[in-house]
Amino acid sequence: MFRYICKRIVYLLITLLIILTTTFFLMKKLPGTPFDSERFSLLPPEQQTQMLEKYGLNDPVIVQYGKYILNVAKGDFGTSFFYSGQPVSGVILGRIGPSALIGLQAILIGLSIGLILGIIAAWRHNSGIDYFTMVIAVLGVSVPNFVAAALLQYFIGLKWGILPVAFWESWKCSILPSVALSFSVTAMIARFMRTEMLDVLEQDYIVTAKAKGLNQFKVLMRHAVRNSIIPVVTILGPIVVNLLTGSLAVENIYSIPGIGSLFVDSIKTNDYSTIMGITVFYSSFYIFVMLVVDVLYSVIDPRIRLASNGKGD
């Protein structure tokens, strides 16, 4: 297991380097400079050159790339152009909190409701609750989360005034965005759980469990759920990451100072170092979550052996 994880971390670094390189060169293809375009164009040409010189933007792209990679290797992601002079890592860290809180809450809500719905739907196949779950699943996947966010904001926040409409002042502010984000999670997890459970409930070992005299609840919980959960764990990886990136619209609607809005702003302003910083952050987070998912597999299903461990059997 340890060797496997070490190997995966090496792969992680290689993957990151490839992502960094691609993003770096693509980003340089974007028109414009990190500086305010109107005011920058008013400056005399020698001052323009001076400014570009100061930030090393006059060097050939390949030199800039080399310098950047060296700095990253030292753990220095540079300073933001937009948030004048603040280190990028600081800017990102300051914005992670709200996004992480909303994302985490959305996953917890979606996971628990989704699992329960999926299990009941499969258990009571072709019943009212099964159809209800399928409707929820289709709605949850097809209705974009910003529509849900806007509706929730209008009714619960504005009309009934139960929860804050927007802004980031107390924990209460995180409820509506979390709920808005959780819909699609609920839908996806319910659907995957239901499909897999239906399959598992047909398996011979479920009949064995019934023949032992277990009641339906025990059959479901001890024998069906654990064997059905692998696909859910699989999609949970992308979901976790998606909630951080995809929360962009929701963060905007609720005026939350999260990492999603930071990402968009950085692209709009050609804030090179911030774009790169967030890319590194997202990609390493994604790859890390994938690693966790793969390790979880082997914990859930003993038949799955992690690669370097496989020889013994």
Place this chain on the structure above:
Amino acid sequence: MSSLLEVENLNVHIKTQLGIVKAVRGVSFSLQKGETLAIVGESGSGKSITVKGIMGLLPNNGKIAEGTVFMEGKELSKLPEREMQKIRGEDISMIFQDPMTSLNPTMTVGKQIMEVLHEHHPEFSKETLKEKAIEQIRLVGLSNPETRFGQYPHQLSGGMRQRVIIAIALACNPKILIADEPTTALDVTIQAQILDLMKELQGKIDTSIILITHNLGVVANIADRVAVMYGGKLVETGNLRDVFYQTAHPYTKGLLASIPKLHEHNQQLFSIPGTPPDLMDPPKGCPFAARCPHTMKVCEAYMPEYTCLSETHKAACWLLDERAKEQGKDGADNA
């Protein structure tokens, strides 16, 4: 009667999208204490559905349409699910056909054995449960019971897994063990070992066995009594000797003739021509009429009653009917 299990006119219907399949049509038999009854028949003859009906483990779309199942005076077919759960695993256990898929892949062998013990003996402590589970693993002849206890099914071979399944089934010393084709998925040498194990354990814990199989070799090896099923009906029942040596029903004769014989070389294997009847729309008369070499007009129109050939042996065939014997002579002349 002092039978352990009494099945009377059991009818099981299975609802499908195309219509209702009458999978079991009026099956009656009894099981005595300590005996082994083999239910023989080809695929789709209703053997498995019969025992699933007894266990109350029919699929969701199946139900007992008619008939009763009594076990020691209790009518199983009328018991509420909760009561039935107490009986399953404790009084009646079941072994399944495919050991590769009948164990939960994510649970250790030990846990799966302990689970059934715990269910029916909640008073046992964890240590007792573990002890008994290991004892059970030893009983079914697996080496290193302590190691096996902590292993997962995928770490065991098919034969070993079938032994584990037997260990689970016999953990609570059931009165009846239902074995649904327990050796079909195993290779031949392992088949013999599993049958020997079942016979040995039957002696030890004094259980009755209902063995479902299509393998007459297995029947000859282990059964006391044989019930032959065809098209959802029992066509012949009797002691092992009755059925094998005084074979009465043409279907049973066909089955016996289909066994490959080692001493006859270059012989084409015998098979019964035709296919089993469609139980969605079962024939009015004898289900075997369409494939029987001795079909008479009456066979297609009316289902024959059972003819008792001896105290233990009966078969449902018009050829055995009193009236048919005289008619048969004429028929033979005409033919």
